Amino acid sequence: MPEPLLQIDGLCKTFHVAKSASGNTRLKALDGISLTVGRGETLGLVGESGCGKSTLARTLMMLETPDEGTVTFEGTNPFGLRGKELLSWRRRVQMVFQDPFASLNARMSAGDIVSEPWATHRSLYPSPRERQARVGELLQMVGLRPSDARKSPQEFSGGQRQRIGIARALALNPDVIILDEPVSALDLSVQAQVLNLLNDIQQELGVSYIFISHDLTVVRHVADRVAVMYLGRIIETGNTEEVFDHPRHPYTAALMSASPKLDVTGATRDRIVLKGELPSPLDPPSGCRFRTRCWKAQDICADAAPEPRVTAADDGALHLAECHFPLETIKGLTPATTTAG
Numbered sequence: 001m002p003e004p005l006l007q008i009d010g011l012c013k014t015f016h017v018a019k020s021a022s023g024n025t026r027l028k029a030l031d032g033i034s035l036t037v038g039r040g041e042t043l044g045l046v047g048e049s050g051c052g053k054s055t056l057a058r059t060l061m062m063l064e065t066p067d068e069g070t071v072t073f074e075g076t077n078p079f080g081l082r083g084k085e086l087l088s089w090r091r092r093v094q095m096v097f098q099d100p101f102a103s104l105n106a107r108m109s110a111g112d113i114v115s116e117p118w119a120t121h122r123s124l125y126p127s128p129r130e131r132q133a134r135v136g137e138l139l140q141m142v143g144l145r146p147s148d149a150r151k152s153p154q155e156f157s158g159g160q161r162q163r164i165g166i167a168r169a170l171a172l173n174p175d176v177i178i179l180d181e182p183v184s185a186l187d188l189s190v191q192a193q194v195l196n197l198l199n200d201i202q203q204e205l206g207v208s209y210i211f212i213s214h215d216l217t218v219v220r221h222v223a224d225r226v227a228v229m230y231l232g233r234i235i236e237t238g239n240t241e242e243v244f245d246h247p248r249h250p251y252t253a254a255l256m257s258a259s260p261k262l263d264v265t266g267a268t269r270d271r272i273v274l275k276g277e278l279p280s281p282l283d284p285p286s287g288c289r290f291r292t293r294c295w296k297a298q299d300i301c302a303d304a305a306p307e308p309r310v311t312a313a314d315d316g317a318l319h320l321a322e323c324h325f326p327l328e329t330i331k332g333l334t335p336a337t338t339t340a341g
């Protein structure tokens with residue numbers, strides 16, 4: 001396997017919040033996240049609301065400082081950088097936000113929005129002429145016209161605004177773009193256009209994406225690999241098809257079963273209804289965090305947190321699940337090939 005572009009090891013982020021019923025004030029939004037992102041690949045990140053997806057995104061953008069763990073980007077730890085080195089690193093990871101209405105400044109023109117990142121990265125396109133020409137190129141790359149640079153965000157539709165957000169993210173020639181629910185505010189037909197655009201850009205530029213979404217159908221369509229989060233931890237990762245067709249963690253299986261549109265194999269999966277609500281991250285369950293909702297839970301699940309275990313290897317990528325008793329078969333699908341502790 002080639003060296004990953006981005007390697008995350010044991011990343012933790014705690015927020016200090018108002019006291020919970022049990023007197024706890026420390027909310028561990030990320031609790032030991034380990035992940036890799038390869039060059040030019042799309043990693044899908046899924047999980048229920050509040051599980052920590054955006055906190056992970058914000059930490060990778062260095063908008064939050066982790067309490068523990070490391071991030072390595074082509075051998076460099078960005079959290080150890082200062083001054084010019086830090087500035088030049090910052091351009092390498094950019095973000096596109098969910099809401100194309102709230103994320104663009106209504107008082108700026110589209111051209112000013114796209115060129116805004118160059119105010120802090122002046123050396124990229126130093127002259128006004130270069131900047132103007134590059135804004136035109138970027139707008140064309142996202143399917144708009146160079147003359148659109150003069151318009152204000154209100155003059156564009158939601159899909160067009162999201163294209164401006166993508167052009168802004170591309171302005172610094174990043175290696176990784178984090179897309180936090182990039183199409184969930186858009187109509188279905190517009191979603192498809194924006195997803196196709198993202199795919200075209202990736203083919204052309206070789207940029208990597210971390211694609212955060214609640215919509216499993218969209219993730220299945222766009223992601224090469226997928227990571228499933230639950231209460232601040234990654235509980236399953238692997239190649240997208242492998243995870244979607246052969247989920248090993250009971251939580252992933254329940255997520256998949258709740259999305260009938262995913263059943264591309266023709267095998268009808270029984271709907272797995274999870275009992276109970278997502279526990280508060282202020283007072284997570286002992287042992288396995290999923291145990292209060294898991295139909296396979298046994299005594300050990302309350303006593304010992306499961307380590308990630310390899311459940312299969314597909315095309316060189318490991319399929320990992322953090323469970324003492326990973327699933328071996330889902331109705332209509334083939335059994336697990338290997339297990340290792």
Ligand SMILES: Nc1ncnc2c1ncn2[C@@H]1O[C@H](COP(=O)(O)OP(=O)(O)OP(=O)(O)O)[C@@H](O)[C@H]1O
Nearest residue numbers: 015017027029048049050051052053054055056281
């Ligand atoms: N700045 C903050 N201060 C305190 N708590 C925070 C802060 N940011 C996030 N949290 C808490 O951290 C947890 C993870 O939040 P996060 O926004 O990362 O979830 P998410 O997976 O992105 O959810 P969603 O799918 O709804 O966007 C939540 O319990 C949230 O309330």
Ligand code: SF4
Nearest residue numbers: 288291294301323324
């Ligand atoms: S470790 Fe136990 S409680 Fe957790 S997912 Fe696996 S079987 Fe369920």
Ligand SMILES: [Mg+2]
Nearest residue numbers: 053054055180
């Ligand atoms: Mg979020």
